[in-house]
Amino acid sequence: MNLEDIQADEVLNARGLSCPMPLLKMKKTLKGMKKEQILEVLGTDPGSKNDIPNYCEKHNYNFLGYYDDQENFTRYYIQIQ
């Protein structure tokens, strides 16, 4: 799946926030979403590159991947299983 083509159902803007706020907000947002839906998280904290995939792996969410946007932040994609 090409990450750049994904149309997310919800977008969480966590740019500028540092640990633990991106993960805390992500957890809350994911809880309100339905099966098969995709969440896009926008973040700038370098720690999120470890935290988000680890969290998804341990909590049975499908982590689709991330890529660095041109504007110096990262886009993460998570799907509810």
Next chain:
Amino acid sequence: MQKESGFLRQELGRGYGLVFQQAWPAWLSGIFLAILAVMLFMWWHAWGVAGGFANWGDWFYHLLGIYDSSPEKSIFLHGMSVSNIGLLVGAFASALLSRQFGVHRAPKFEYLKGLAGGALMGVGAALAAGCNVGGFYSALGMLDLGGFMMMLGLFAGAYLGLLYLLWEMENIGQGATGGQHVDKNKGTDWSKAFPYIGGFVFLLILTSFQAYSWLGHTKMGGVLFLGFLIGLVMHRGRFCFANAFREPFMTGDSTMMRGVIISLILYALGAAAMKWAYIQPPTAGIYHPFWIGSLGGGLIFGFGMLLAGGCGSGSLWRAGEGHLKLWLALAGFFLTNSPVSKFIDQSGLSEYLGQGIFIPNILTWQGGLILFILVLFGLFLLLRWNEETENFVAF
């Protein structure tokens, strides 16, 4: 010859990738941290962070004219201040070498939280006679009973801090900054030069070590260098005590706390070997106020580190990585730690907070070490159980 240089280049590239491109697991950083903490104890004395902040605060208030007398030592000759500088620079070099450095701005409200969290950490560390490093990690490494009390306080404070963050998410809206716009088609892309600048910083630290030696302060040079290595290890493993105390309540994950437990056991065994053999005095580092100071200080510190998003050491390495919020946390820390520590000393309050208790004095060396390991093993089991059941998870 060309073949050999090709091999060397390939091996160096592989080594660089291993150290600076992949994140280190928490247990590996924990092991390295314990080795460095034991080395620091052998070379100088037990690792601490808050004492360095108190020194910076003393200087700050003295230069403003609020404190009459000047601090006893300059920031470049005060051991904890020097290891703090080393830690900050080590994390800075590591962030450059791994291309993770960047000036990370935050929304205004986050800056306020950084400052307030730092201020609370300063108060908590003054009460507990140390932060997460001196009051908890090194206190336990030295087998001071106060370390266990601070641990309980830190768990309780982290839980309350997490409840506050959840409340904040529901009730205080805040905008993200929108990131930093960097047009890579214009100007110079400095990130390509980052690893070279990081290498240069490393050489600078080695030179400073030598300079200290020339000036007759070899010991402080070594403290700077060991602090630098600690900063590098903590940054590469993103070794974070705030994470260790928070995650069991936030996501149930105990990976970081398990890294801390491994590190503590190694640190305590290494320090015990040195104390038992009288390489260092047995009561070295035994001054943490059991139980009121350590417990109460841990509680306030734990709440503060959740607001700030970093503890004493974590704020330092994150500041080195370029997070402006954590620079404010450092400022908040030294602004309160210095006057509150002075007040506790001068008012006689320290008598009520408690005193250091050396575990082997009560239980003998053998019994003390066995019980120490059993308590940490019990904590490990409790955290693993919580990972499975999420019984302690706040939401």
